[in-house]
Amino acid sequence: MQPKKFSIGIDIGGTNTTSGIVNRHGEILVEEHIKTADYATPAHFVKAIKACLESHINHFGRDEIKGIGAGAPNANYYTGEIQPAPNLPWKEVIPLRQLLEDAFDLPATITNDANASAIGEMTYGAAKGMKNFIMITLGTGLGSGFVANGQLIYGHDGFAGELGHVIAVRDGRLCNCGRRGCLERYSSATGIVLTAHEMLEASTEDESTMPENWLLPIYKGGAEITSSGIHKAALEGDPTATAIFDFTGRILGQTLADAVAYTSPQAIILFGGLAKAGDFILEPTKKYMEENLLSIYKNKIDIIPSGLSERDAAILGAAALAWE
């Protein structure tokens, strides 16, 4: 029997859900989008995804489709359920795998979005051929997937890889999880904005002498400070923006130095909105990680940007789950 040619990938986000059909080379053949919050129940939501894909499945041939992979916040690989997720419109435990299998009559696998990204990166991206790496998604929060011995570490209950909730600063900033000092309160799109607010609030400099596209004049003018705005200001030579990236990279680099001592990876792959700032975030992260590494790990571990485009990564990661 020939191996099946296609798989279905579904990336479920708080705002948008993207689904598509992918081949074994990582080419996305069709892609469909719906708004996650438009649906009153998970069952209606799954029905809508099916409606989007039905004609494509018939076109490519149902018998040629290996299965469905879905990445979603708080999705558990073992149980097939989504635990109550603050970012999703439905607050109950969602039996997503079962809903998908019933709707599509195909085998389904689900995992959280960070793990899906790690599998996508290993199957199609920057981690191709790697057996030990850490995948980090610097989005609204900080997600992570740890691969060791060529396998994703799910842990006993499917909840491994919560690097975003490792304590980076003891008694530090209050996190949504109710604890203090979690890494994602510092090193994420949300975290860098918190740092910017702290630094800008504490600034004693005179903004009237600065170019208007620097952060202090923007902040004093009452405009919103965003992760991409900080990147723009850094590109304009704003030293405050550079200092904000330096601090963000310091906290991330220090924590990664510890993360390395757990799994001794070949590489750490950075992905997500904040990673788009390129060297502004990569350089301080590398520098502080190296400074803090135990000597046996020094000068060995690459920190590299994702090999997949932001647009494609989530759906490829989800689709890659179905090949496993």
Add this chain to the structure above:
Amino acid sequence: MQPKKFSIGIDIGGTNTTSGIVNRHGEILVEEHIKTADYATPAHFVKAIKACLESHINHFGRDEIKGIGAGAPNANYYTGEIQPAPNLPWKEVIPLRQLLEDAFDLPATITNDANASAIGEMTYGAAKGMKNFIMITLGTGLGSGFVANGQLIYGHDGFAGELGHVIAVRDGRLCNCGRRGCLERYSSATGIVLTAHEMLEASTEDESTMPENWLLPIYKGGAEITSSGIHKAALEGDPTATAIFDFTGRILGQTLADAVAYTSPQAIILFGGLAKAGDFILEPTKKYMEENLLSIYKNKIDIIPSGLSERDAAILGAAALAWE
């Protein structure tokens, strides 16, 4: 062909080296001891181990022996070498696997002592049947082995699992590794003595009113404070000793709460000299770990003492390597 019945386990420590022949049920059939530092070179050392075991090997039958497993400080599973180890008498890189294979004409596998303990615990001890757990050895230092998906995590280069060198207290106590705040400077036989010195030095209490087997009178009398001495004082109701265990368990528990977020284990197994203090160390470790856990991990993870006697664990762990 029948599976072979025996394996050879070798536990190499800075002071003593124990070797023996073990069966598949974890029974140690013979055991031999030599002093590690008595031998000028690693080759002489391996020759001495062979001389100890030769007649036993002939007795049990060379053809019935599956292979050799050895645990040693800084031993690397992948390269088969011991990296320069502060606790060993020889300062060069030691091609231990090759030396063993040449001397015995049997296949050999080596790993560091903490990883060997993890494999021993999984094969014969408290982690039998577990696929995800963390093994922690609280000895002179703090060693660790992480098992995920039923496999030991060696990492890209064989150096994974250095929990003793995760930063538990940022800018904390100076460690032998040259960095500050490593977990093993707090939570190990060495670390608890450092804590005792700090607390006793800072004490403003009057030791003359205390029982003479409490720590402050012992310390003021100029006697050495040891890990087992702190345990004894705690048994005598010394509140300072209890406070020392509480602090040691707090630092360990906080760090374990982070460790759980990496690999989401079913259990954490404690072994080694300091673990012998039983509930004095287990209770605060559990308490502070639970207090610091992300909610999805709360009340799920057992912290349990090793299922193997201290005397047997190292050699069983080493021998278990040979079955893999």
